[in-house]
Amino acid sequence: MLPPHFQPNSPRPFLKWAGGKxxxxxxxxxxxxxxxxxxxxxxxxxxxxxxxxxxxxxxxxxxxxxxNSELINTYCCIRDNVEQLILLLKEHQARHNKDYYYEVRSWNEGTPLQKAARLIYLNKTCFNGLYRENSQGKFNVPVGKYKNPQICHPDLLHSVSAALQLARIEVxxxxxxxxxxxxxxxxxxxxxxxxxxxxxxxxxxxxxxxxxxxxxxxxxxxxxxxxxxxxxxxxxxxxxxxxxxxxxxxxxxxxxxxxxxxxxxxxxxxxxxxxxxxx
Incomplete structure (x- = not known):
């Protein structure tokens, strides 16, 4: 049984996260x-x-x-610039395949928005939605076996952005x-x-x-x-x-x-x- 006040289109977690509640x-x-x-x-x-x-x-x-600075950057980008983030995620969605996944995973640089889109893309397409970094702070999870992963969910991201407007978000x-x-x-x-x-x-x-x-x-x-x-x-x-x-x-x-x-x-x-x- 779900708690009261739950509605399917309400803001909710936008990432798959090990140990999520x-x-x-x-x-x-x-x-x-x-x-x-x-x-x-x-x-x-x-x-x-x-x-x-x-x-x-x-x-x-x-x-x-x-x-986790990459995680906090993603929350801040959704709060402050969700429209541009959605555009970048749509690009990832259009180009997704195994080779592209490993290309994106190898990226080390980028703007805050590019880094946020990268994290969401990798999270939606990696094995088991498992976030893990190595000792150098690099994401190192292999690609998952998904036929048609939903990388960009505009309605959800808009609702999350609205929920975060009054939040102080920091590393x-x-x-x-x-x-x-x-x-x-x-x-x-x-x-x-x-x-x-x-x-x-x-x-x-x-x-x-x-x-x-x-x-x-x-x-x-x-x-x-x-x-x-x-x-x-x-x-x-x-x-x-x-x-x-x-x-x-x-x-x-x-x-x-x-x-x-x-x-x-x-x-x-x-x-x-x-x-x-x-x-």
Whole structure:
């Protein structure tokens, strides 16, 4: 069951993103605060929670940040220059094939708009919609096997652009939220790279910046500092003893998610995840 206020043409994630929360909103929405003035999302990714809140709540301020500069550039281009971006995506759509994919993947330079169009094009045509960078910060996912991928979706991009008009969008590390969120009128949602459940599931490097156990502990400390200020804080992560112990002083809720990315098809399916709230 979808949460209330959902309509097919409403703004929603425009990127396929590993760990995206689009399919979990129906389980999340009972835990969202009823009222808040400013929303902060320090691990923006696909932005599913922001888009849901935009659809379902009265006007609020939003500060959307991520350490991935290519991702943040794309959001800014959609907000500020969506028409030109659509034209570039239509060019990619017309020229798409396997050879063209690898040609575009090899590009290193370009204007902000060209880089945004490149990211969306690669995201829509790469294997499994998986964003991954190597240690040099270069996108390195192979082409996917799609017969007719929808690279340009003008109606969706227009609705996303409208939703982002009031948002502050910046490249920032997650700890920068401490400089902004300071009152009970603030709501912070953390969606970090999940703590690995096993040595073979250690998929934390969506970008060149890894996210290790020390980062998980630092994130918990920031969660606690925000909670002490009265900020309403929510966090998603894997269901494992390490995360349960880290957040044992807060409210922990179990969420049933579908694991979509796994090289072994037999290991894809339902899995328990955690949603932690300070309220």
């Amino acid at each position: 689009k399919q979990l909103i129906a389980q999340y929405f009972p835990y969202f605060p009823q009222k808040f003035e400013t929303y902060y999302e320090p691990f923006l990714g696909g932005g599913a929670v922001f888009f849901y809140l935009f659809r379902s709540r009265s006007i609020f301020q939003a500060v959307l940040t991520d350490i 920032k590390p997650f700890d920068a939220v401490l400089d902004y969120a300071k009152s009970p009128q603030d709501f912070v949602y953390f969606d970090p790279p999940y703590y690995p459940l096993s040595s073979t599931s250690n998929f934390t490097a969506y970008s060149r910046y890894s996210f290790n156990e020390a980062d998980q502990i630092r994130l918990r400390d920031i969660f606690a500092k925000l909670a002490e200020r009265g900020v309403r804080v929510m966090l998603s992560n894997s269901d494992c003893p390490f995360i349960r112990a880290l957040y044992s002083e807060f409210k922990i809720h179990e969420i049933l998610a579908t694991r979509a990315i796994n090289s072994d098809a037999n290991k894809r399916g339902k899995i328990s995840e955690l949603l932690v709230t300070s309220y």
